[in-house]
Amino acid sequence: MSSTSDWRALAASKRESVAAKIPAEWRLPKSFTSQFTQTSRISVLDVPRKSGLLNDRELELTENYDATALVELMVAGKATSYEVTTAFCKRAAIAQQVINCCTEIMFNEALVRAKECDEYLKTKGKPMGKFHGLPISLKDSFNVKGVQSTLCYVSFLSHPPDTENSALVDIILSEGAVIYVKTNIPQTMMTADSDNNVFGRTLNPNNLSLTAGGSTGGEGALIKFRGSVLGCATDIAGSIRLPALCNGVFGFKPTAQRIPFARTTPPGRLGSPSTIYPVIGPEAHSIRDMHLFLKTVIDNDPWELDENVLAVPWRTLTPPSRPIRLGLIIEDPSFPLHPPIQRALQSAATAIKEAGHFIVPIPTTDIPSIYDAAALAWKFFLLDPQKTAVKHVQASGEPWVPSIPTVTFPQNHGWEPSLDNLWDMNVEHAKIRKVFHDIVVEKKLDVILMPGYQATAVPHDTFGVPIYTVLPNLLDYPAASLPYLKAEKELDKDFVRTDVTYAPPYTPEAVEGAPSSIQLVGRPMKDEELLNIIETVGEILKLSTE
């Protein structure tokens, strides 16, 4: 399995088998889809409406509700799961043909399941659970019985279908969810361009020439396209939040060990001694949907299903009754904020302050270099002396995708992990955690307000290293990316600085209209408090995905 023709043929065969699962009547003409290329700056958010494939009811069901409202609708008998699932399957089929965001398609199974949900409600007179009848999309790394988890490695195409569901999949199914697609990721899951040699590249529906982010990029793009209303994502360096901010949806990375990770397929070797843990969280259309997801999963006592989950119940809080104290980290000197993000952050801070809360500046001089912290985090991701992920790539002869070499820190070049070095890394890691902890305690901060990335989504393969999202992973602080404002060159021009070097370059025309974002970072294990504050901030900033 080493020649070029071999891996290409295997990948093509997989793509064809997935494409074949889209019913003929849901296919778009080639003449129509050929305009959707990765160099086109167009938005495709209106394609479902223009395609003529969805009727008014299906457009309404996919566009006018968040997950919470859809479940309410179905539980109230105002829509069936079959209707809702059909609508989202159709829309996901369109998304797949336009922005290439899916890896596994399970429409048939989903429609059977949707009927079961409808039947259950009808015969038992009660919903299956908190996700009754709701289609939920899954990152490719989640296991679904009978479906492959290729992780988009050509060498994994020979793997048999999974024989068990991920623990999280079991939980959402027990709550009535409908599984209908798995979504695209980057090769190795360690770059922010969801591009690989099996399924190709996912495009950003806001602007096809921009990255969809990663690693849960298929989700972010599909959700923004409203081919999904709620998605299950994972994050070790920003993989929930980067696609959220690139596409303009919400993403929440909880504290580690609260949402069960059991029986997901890893992109590398099991048994990492890294002290940075991968976590699962939602990508969503609304803040309350993130709440629905986190509370529902944790209310299922996931520690009974996964020995690595902390047995800590979800706490229901009342809205903050006092002014919130938000620490503000504006930027790290290594990656100056692009004008749209600088404007979004400043606008958010001003509005929050005007609403009566406290913005407490955290000067760069008070904290360790965020860039150096990210470089340290990357060393933790490179601890496998066997370089298993590299072997997974090399095993098939597939090449590296273009963005892989861009996700690197010069100071780590030539670095080879050693056990001795790992002890020192842990000491360094502990120091950084202590500095941030002490600042948060001394300044009595409820959350930190900071950028999730220095820019909006940027042109493909130019994203580079995600230093602003990986910091909360390094600290194990919960963090959320919130869509807020858009790049508008007329407004952004006042924020252009000539004394800094933007990396990647700032090109107003390339990103015009792209969603901007802010990041809110909470305190460890206080996911509930973070969400509570996000709800307050969301009202102040009138946050929504539209």
Next chain:
Amino acid sequence: MSSTSDWRALAASKRESVAAKIPAEWRLPKSFTSQFTQTSRISVLDVPRKSGLLNDRELELTENYDATALVELMVAGKATSYEVTTAFCKRAAIAQQVINCCTEIMFNEALVRAKECDEYLKTKGKPMGKFHGLPISLKDSFNVKGVQSTLCYVSFLSHPPDTENSALVDIILSEGAVIYVKTNIPQTMMTADSDNNVFGRTLNPNNLSLTAGGSTGGEGALIKFRGSVLGCATDIAGSIRLPALCNGVFGFKPTAQRIPFARTTPPGRLGSPSTIYPVIGPEAHSIRDMHLFLKTVIDNDPWELDENVLAVPWRTLTPPSRPIRLGLIIEDPSFPLHPPIQRALQSAATAIKEAGHFIVPIPTTDIPSIYDAAALAWKFFLLDPQKTAVKHVQASGEPWVPSIPTVTFPQNHGWEPSLDNLWDMNVEHAKIRKVFHDIVVEKKLDVILMPGYQATAVPHDTFGVPIYTVLPNLLDYPAASLPYLKAEKELDKDFVRTDVTYAPPYTPEAVEGAPSSIQLVGRPMKDEELLNIIETVGEILKLSTE
């Protein structure tokens, strides 16, 4: 600092400086203390009473109360902290001369502090906190401002006094505690004989020829001697529970990251990538004192003081309203239970069952070898390629204490840690955690009842490896050692088996009257539930330290 005479002189000088802190009027005549040798099988529990140094009031204060009752007494104005502290200082001074259990003596500072507590109560009309006026003893590894933490390494004798308190010390002081002694530990803290070249060996007050256990052995012995009513201990392989079971007191090892470890002095290198974490817990005279300790510390929001503590509040539970389900692990074939422990375990299981609860056998064949699990745990303790603890010993030229070579697993001989191996160890560790998790979930167990050690306290330097206590560390399950029954050769003879090899050897005469014990193991993060069940079991078994 390498010649023999040098290290001996340094150690002698330290011992003298500590001994000099015992007031002349509290010293026992050499003619009296010379009988207290490590080969004598006598109990010294009555020495304080016989010594004539304590008056009736002091005997009453040190003998008739647990910590909870002493604090109640002081808060009610029925005793002053000065009285109570004086009594415990005196009794600790006697203990030091008889069983050699202290490392640092702070009687003067304690009496000043006690007066402060009394003054506070008098002027403010309220107690300082939950430990108002209470003398609490500390393992040597806790930092106290102005006092050395030598960890009993000769090479640490040149270290300056600590400049900060351990986070835990700050908490107990804020709750009104009085610090008066630090207590003895083994060289490197990795053997169960609290013996080292600086302070020498701590003897077991029940029987001087038996080990006091370790690594928090000075505590266990001092508490049993009633030279302390409550002690702060640490545990990574059994160091809270082994001294508890050797001396016949209670010891509780919580889940990791609940009690703050910040600013303790480590015996080895910082930054260990081991997935087995050291934890802090109490050694105590009563179950309610363990509860007092854990609840009080966690009620202080220790996550504000130590970034490594999980922000999870202490939960107050009501007693179980349904029968408890206790899984029963009797023994691992590698270390058959000695008759006194077999009898204690069987007696406990029978009584608990007769009280209406469920005893659910866990056959050895259903679980991984506890011996092999312990050997794996030991590899995690040996991950430092620089062997820092060994260097701390070698730096002064001091020799190894006799028990060090006995704490070893043949399968680990010649093993050198490597990063690659660590990944595999983590996989192995995860497998073991999963097996136990699945058993606990499938059998719906609330706790596991098992031995804490295969024997009572055994003659010095024969203890060997603590496989039964290290298992809960490997699993990160909370666990407590509970004193229950005593070795009585007349009753134990029915339990003698001829088809097993007892290791260390079972010699009824050597251990006659030594305290027996059981271990109860809870579920991770469910320290509250474990303690709740211990309270129920304690009533059934009428557990006490007397």
